[in-house]
Amino acid sequence: MTNYNQLSVEQRDIIQTLINQKKSFTYISNVIDKDRTTISKEIKRNRYIKSNFYDPFDQKGIKNAVEKCNNLSKPPYVCNTCPKKATCFKHHLYYNSSIAHKHYLEILKSSREGIDTNEEVLDEIEHIIVPLIKNNKQSVNQVFINHKDILSMSKVTFYRYVNQGVLSLTNIDLPKKVKYKKRKRKNSNKNKYKRDISILENRRYEDYLNFVSKHPKMSKVQLDTVIGKTSNKKVLLTMYLVDTHFMLIFLLDTKTSKNVTEVFKTLKRDISVDLYRKIFRIILTDNGSEFYNPYEMEIDYNTCKKVCNVFYCKPYSSWQKHEIEVNHEYIRRVLPKGSNFSSLTKEQVKRLQDNINAIPRESLDGKTPFDLTNQKYPHFIKALKCKYIEPDKVSLNKNDILGDK
Numbered sequence: 001m002t003n004y005n006q007l008s009v010e011q012r013d014i015i016q017t018l019i020n021q022k023k024s025f026t027y028i029s030n031v032i033d034k035d036r037t038t039i040s041k042e043i044k045r046n047r048y049i050k051s052n053f054y055d056p057f058d059q060k061g062i063k064n065a066v067e068k069c070n071n072l073s074k075p076p077y078v079c080n081t082c083p084k085k086a087t088c089f090k091h092h093l094y095y096n097s098s099i100a101h102k103h104y105l106e107i108l109k110s111s112r113e114g115i116d117t118n119e120e121v122l123d124e125i126e127h128i129i130v131p132l133i134k135n136n137k138q139s140v141n142q143v144f145i146n147h148k149d150i151l152s153m154s155k156v157t158f159y160r161y162v163n164q165g166v167l168s169l170t171n172i173d174l175p176k177k178v179k180y181k182k183r184k185r186k187n188s189n190k191n192k193y194k195r196d197i198s199i200l201e202n203r204r205y206e207d208y209l210n211f212v213s214k215h216p217k218m219s220k221v222q223l224d225t226v227i228g229k230t231s232n233k234k235v236l237l238t239m240y241l242v243d244t245h246f247m248l249i250f251l252l253d254t255k256t257s258k259n260v261t262e263v264f265k266t267l268k269r270d271i272s273v274d275l276y277r278k279i280f281r282i283i284l285t286d287n288g289s290e291f292y293n294p295y296e297m298e299i300d301y302n303t304c305k306k307v308c309n310v311f312y313c314k315p316y317s318s319w320q321k322h323e324i325e326v327n328h329e330y331i332r333r334v335l336p337k338g339s340n341f342s343s344l345t346k347e348q349v350k351r352l353q354d355n356i357n358a359i360p361r362e363s364l365d366g367k368t369p370f371d372l373t374n375q376k377y378p379h380f381i382k383a384l385k386c387k388y389i390e391p392d393k394v395s396l397n398k399n400d401i402l403g404d405k
Contacts, residue, residue, distance in 0.1 A: 006130075006168035007034070007042060007104075012097035015039060019076050019095060040075070046100035047078050047093045057103060065091040107165075124150050126167060134173050136395035137333055138359070145360040146391040199294055200312060205320055208284055208311035219243055219278065222324040223285035225255055226331055228341035235341065236331065236349065237263060237290075240324035241279065244376060245361055246369040247327055248384070249353040251346050257289060261296035271383045273300045277307040279377060284321050286313050330356040333396045344402075350387075352401050358389040 007015075011032045018028045029036040048056035049065055066072045068090050071082065079085045079092040129147060132138045140158060144151050151158065162169045212220070219241070226236040235255040239248040252259040268276045277300075285291045294310035313320040334352055335341070357370040364372055370388060374381045395401070 007032075007038070009097065009101045012042070012101050015042065016080075016095060016097040016100075019043075019078070019080050022081050025075055040077070042100070043077050043095050046103050047095050048099060048103075050092045050094060056099070061091065062093060065093050121150070121152070122161075122166065130167055130169055132392060133169060135397060136392075136400070137397045138394060140174060141362055142359050142394070145362070145366040199292060203294065203309075203311050205311065205314050205317070208282070211309060211311070212282065215282070218281040220282045220284065221280050222321040223283060223291060224318075224321070224324050224328070225252075225288060225290060226328055226335070227255070228335065228339045228344075232341045234344060236335075238324060238328065238331075240327055241369075241373065242323055244369050244372040245323075245327070245364060246357055246373040247324070247330075247353065249331070249349050249356075251341075251344055251349045255288075255290050257291070257293045260290045261293050264297050268300070271380050273302065273307060275377065275380060275383075279380060280308045283308055283310045284313065285310065286318060286321070287315050327356075330359065330396060334398050334401045348402050352396075354387040354389055355394050355396060355401065357386065358391070358394045360391075 011034070014032050015028055018031065025036045025039045028039050032039075047062065049058060049061045050056075055061070069088075072078070072093055076095070077093070078095045079088075080094055082088070085092055128150060129143050132143050133140065140155060144155060144158075153161075161167050162171065162174070212218075220243070222240045222242060224238050224240075226238060228234065233254045235252050237250040237252050237260060239250075241247070250263050252263070271279075280297075283297060291310075291312075297310050298306050298308050300307045318325050331352065354370075357373070358368050360366050360368045370381070370386065373386075374388075
């Protein structure tokens with residue numbers, strides 16, 4: 001079933017007007033704030049043939065017309081402004097906004113025939129749920145948790161409706177499932193830094209498993225860094241509270257041990273060492289050089305006492321802290337791999353963090369990491385000035401996160 005990037009009748013009127021004015025698709029896309037490919041698909045799907053031999057939208061007739069005229073194979077794909085149409089005896093293709101919108105509504109109606117859900121509910125989903133997924137980049141799981149009153153169907157049914165074209169969503173609008181490629185092992189001879197492996201004593205992954213088995217109720221935190229373009233020095237330092245799924249994100253000017261330890265010093269000061277000891281009791285991280293100063297994370301320098309335990313995954317085994325790796329999916333929706341971090345600000349990163357923590361999780365029985373952490377560690381939330389965001393205002397839209405507010 002044909003699927004549409006939904007256009008209003010007003011936008012279709014503008015498309016027709018600008019085509020008749022011989023404006024480019026790029027120009028039209030900027031005017032109606034739609035992608036250029038949307039304009040192209042709209043015209044190709046809704047152009048009709050003017051002929052005594054074919055119905056207006058007969059695909060065989062349209063294909064025949066395109067084969068006989070090369071001009072119909074390139075923008076604007078119709079004869080609206082062709083100077084030769086008065087003397088041309090080939091079949092003509094036209095775009096008319098009223099006809100196009102009527103055709104769209106007919107297809108939408110026919111696609112819903114045989115659907116168990118009534119028309120009113122589908123319209124409600126179209127006007128409330130679809131924008132949350134399409135514009136706010138919310139996940140299907142997220143809208144199902146926040147809008148149980150509207151979404152009385154199963155997720156399987158919802159995905160089926162998307163595939164059938166019942167809603168103005170395509171699979172590309174749905175957040176992708178994260179696929180992890182096996183990381184290539186770098187040649188050890190090319191390592192620029194010689195690390196003091198003595199710090200790994202009693203801190204290896206086997207030690208971590210042994211410690212956790214003896215202290216199963218102690219809270220755990222996973223650490224990682226997220227990088228942008230290889231030419232960028234700025235990176236994101238992430239901390240993931242395993243028990244509440246809450247994630248802290250810090251912007252670092254460079255990926256160094258010094259910058260990481262500065263963040264931990266500030267963190268202990270802001271939330272208090274006592275709360276730090278309670279939340280960061282067990283820390284698991286990878287073998288990145290930025291984490292090769294465990295003492296700064298473990299020691300309270302006011303008392304010179306150890307307040308937590310730092311452990312390291314095996315080299316090239318990021319799956320051993322898979323929770324934080326999976327949670328990075330939310331970051332990558334806004335900042336895909338290869339993104340330029342050079343212009344990122346702390347305010348934008350904080351906005352990203354707050355929106356991620358406001359997304360409900362099935363594994364938390366529909367609660368958000370913010371709600372659960374606020375219940376368990378209210379001073380932590382207050383001290384770090386973490387912000388509550390209303391469910392329908394949660395957004396992972398790049399413009400909402402990185403735009404000026």
